[in-house]
Amino acid sequence: MPLPKQIFIAVIGAGGVGRCFLNQLHHLASNLCQNPAAPTYLSLILLSTSKKLLHSPDYRSLHLGLWEEELAASGTPALSPTDLADYLANAPSKVVLVDNTSNQTLADAYPLFLKKGISIVTPNKKAFSSSYLLWKSIFSAAANGSGAGGYVFHESSVGAGLPVICTLKELVETGDEVRKIEGVFSGTMSFLFNSFMPVGGGGGSFSAEVKRAKELGYTEPDPRDDLNGLDVARKLTILARLAGLEVESPTSFPVQSLIPKELEGCKSGDEFLERLSEFDGKMEKLKKEAVTEGKVVRFVGSVDVAKKDVKVGLEKFDVSHPIAALKGSDNIISFYTKRYGDNPLIIQGAGAGGEVTAMGVTGDLIKVLRLLH
Numbered sequence: 001m002p003l004p005k006q007i008f009i010a011v012i013g014a015g016g017v018g019r020c021f022l023n024q025l026h027h028l029a030s031n032l033c034q035n036p037a038a039p040t041y042l043s044l045i046l047l048s049t050s051k052k053l054l055h056s057p058d059y060r061s062l063h064l065g066l067w068e069e070e071l072a073a074s075g076t077p078a079l080s081p082t083d084l085a086d087y088l089a090n091a092p093s094k095v096v097l098v099d100n101t102s103n104q105t106l107a108d109a110y111p112l113f114l115k116k117g118i119s120i121v122t123p124n125k126k127a128f129s130s131s132y133l134l135w136k137s138i139f140s141a142a143a144n145g146s147g148a149g150g151y152v153f154h155e156s157s158v159g160a161g162l163p164v165i166c167t168l169k170e171l172v173e174t175g176d177e178v179r180k181i182e183g184v185f186s187g188t189m190s191f192l193f194n195s196f197m198p199v200g201g202g203g204g205s206f207s208a209e210v211k212r213a214k215e216l217g218y219t220e221p222d223p224r225d226d227l228n229g230l231d232v233a234r235k236l237t238i239l240a241r242l243a244g245l246e247v248e249s250p251t252s253f254p255v256q257s258l259i260p261k262e263l264e265g266c267k268s269g270d271e272f273l274e275r276l277s278e279f280d281g282k283m284e285k286l287k288k289e290a291v292t293e294g295k296v297v298r299f300v301g302s303v304d305v306a307k308k309d310v311k312v313g314l315e316k317f318d319v320s321h322p323i324a325a326l327k328g329s330d331n332i333i334s335f336y337t338k339r340y341g342d343n344p345l346i347i348q349g350a351g352a353g354g355e356v357t358a359m360g361v362t363g364d365l366i367k368v369l370r371l372l373h
C-alpha cells in the first residue's frame with residue numbers, strides 16, 4: 001500500500017474568493033483523507049489577510065472549521081513575502097500557496113516562492129499581466145521537468161471558474177493554430193452594456209446604468225476601476241502571452257477607457273458618479289448609430305495572433321452575434337482556430353463571483369496535488 005501523502009496549504013487573502021475557497025478546501029480535505037487506496041492529508045498551515053496572520057512555527061494544522069473566529073482573534077501581523085517564503089520553504093512537507101489577494105508585491109515574489117519549491121495556485125492577475133520580464137521569471141522558476149521549482153496554475157485569473165486558460169493551453173499544445181481570441185471579459189462591463197443597450201431596445205442612460213450596477217454590487221467600490229478598461233487589458237495580456245505573443249504590459253496596446261478626459265481629475269468615485277451624466281450624450285449618440293445599423297454596442301477585448309494586434313474597447317455587433325446575446329454579467333470567450341474554422345470554440349457563463357472563482361482555484365489545487373508525489 002502506498003504511503004499516505006501529506007501536503008501543506010498556505011492561504012493568503014480571505015475576502016470574497018478566499019472565503020469560498022476555504023469552504024471548498026474543507027470539503028476537499030475531508031474527501032481526500034478518506035480515499036482508501038491513496039489517502040492524502042491536506043493541512044492548512046497558514047492563513048493571512050493584510051493585517052492578521054494565523055500560523056504556528058512548528059507547522060501544526062489549523063482548524064478548517066474555525067478559521068474565521070481564530071483569524072479575528074489573532075494579534076499577529078502578516079509576514080513579508082520574504083519571511084513567508086522562508087517559513088514555507090522550511091516546512092517538512094510539500095507546500096501549495098493559495099494567493100487570494102490582488103497584491104502586486106506578493107505577485108512579484110512568485111519567482112522566489114517557486115524557486116524554493118513552493119507551488120502556487122491563484123486568481124491574482126497581477127503576476128501574469130505585469131511586465132513580460134516577471135512573466136518569464138515566473139515560468140522559468142516553475143517546475144518544468146528539469147528544475148526543482150514548484151508548479152503554478154492561474155485558471156481563475158481570466159473568466160473566473162470558466163475553463164478559459166486550460167482550453168487555450170490545450171489548443172496550443174496539441175498543435176492547433178489559434179488565430180483570434182475575442183470576447184467579453186468583464187462581468188461588470190457585461191452587465192453594464194447588456195442593460196444600457198439590450199437586444200430589442202430599451203435601457204437607461206449610461207450614467208444611470210453605471211449607478212445601478214454599483215448599487216447592485218456589480219462594480220468595484222470605485223466604478224472608475226472597472227471603467228478604465230485595465231482589468232480587461234490584464235486578462236487580454238495573459239491570453240495573448242499564452243497564444244505566443246510577447247506582450248510587454250497591459251498598457252502596451254490600445255485600451256479604451258470609458259472615463260471621460262474631463263473627469264480624470266475627480267477626487268472621489270462619488271464625485272465622478274455625480275458628474276458622469278454630463279457625458280451621457282456621447283454614449284447616446286453611439287447607441288443611436290448602432291440601432292440604425294441593426295447592431296448593439298459592447299465592451300470587448302480581442303487578440304489577432306497573426307497581426308500581433310491586441311485591443312480593448314467598444315465595438316458594434318450584429319444583434320444575431322453570440323456576443324450580443326449575452327445575459328446578466330456573463331462572460332463569453334471565442335477561440336477562432338485552424339481546426340475550428342468558421343465556427344469558433346465558445347466558452348460562456350458566469351465570469352465573476354466568489355463560488356465560481358474559488359472553483360477555478362480549487363480545481364488548480366487538485367491539478368497540483370496530482371503532480372506532487
Ligand SMILES: NC(=O)c1ccc[n+]([C@@H]2O[C@H](COP(=O)([O-])OP(=O)(O)OC[C@H]3O[C@@H](n4cnc5c(N)ncnc54)[C@H](OP(=O)(O)O)[C@@H]3O)[C@@H](O)[C@H]2O)c1
Binds near residue numbers: 078125156353
Ligand atoms: N471575486 C471575483 O469574482 C473574482 C473573479 C476573478 C478573479 N478574482 C481575483 O481574486 C482575487 C481575490 O478577489 P476577492 O474578490 O476575494 O478580493 P477581496 O474580497 O478584496 O479579498 C482580498 C483578500 O486579500 C487580503 N490581502 C490583500 N493584500 C494582502 C497582503 N498583502 N497580504 C495578505 N493578505 C492580503 C485581504 O485582506 P484584508 O481584508 O486584510 O484587506 C482580503 O482578505 C483578486 O486577485 C481578484 O482579482 C476575483
Ligand SMILES: *[C@@H]1O[C@H](CO)[C@@H](O)[C@H](O)[C@H]1NC(C)=O
Binds near residue numbers: 011012018022
Ligand atoms: C481564494 O480565491 C478563490 C477564488 O478567487 C476563492 O474561491 C477562495 O475562497 C479563496 N480562498 C481564500 C482562503 O481566501
Ligand SMILES: *[C@@H]1O[C@H](CO)[C@@H](O)[C@H](O)[C@H]1NC(C)=O
Binds near residue numbers: 080103104
Ligand atoms: C501588498 O502587500 C505588501 C506586503 O505583503 C504591502 O507592504 C503592500 O502595501 C501591499 N500593497 C497594496 C497595494 O496593498
Ligand SMILES: *[C@@H]1O[C@H](CO)[C@@H](O)[C@H](O)[C@H]1NC(C)=O
Binds near residue numbers: 141147148
Ligand atoms: C527549466 O528550469 C530551469 C531551472 O529552474 C530553468 O533554468 C530553465 O530556463 C527552465 N526551462 C524552460 C524551458 O522553462
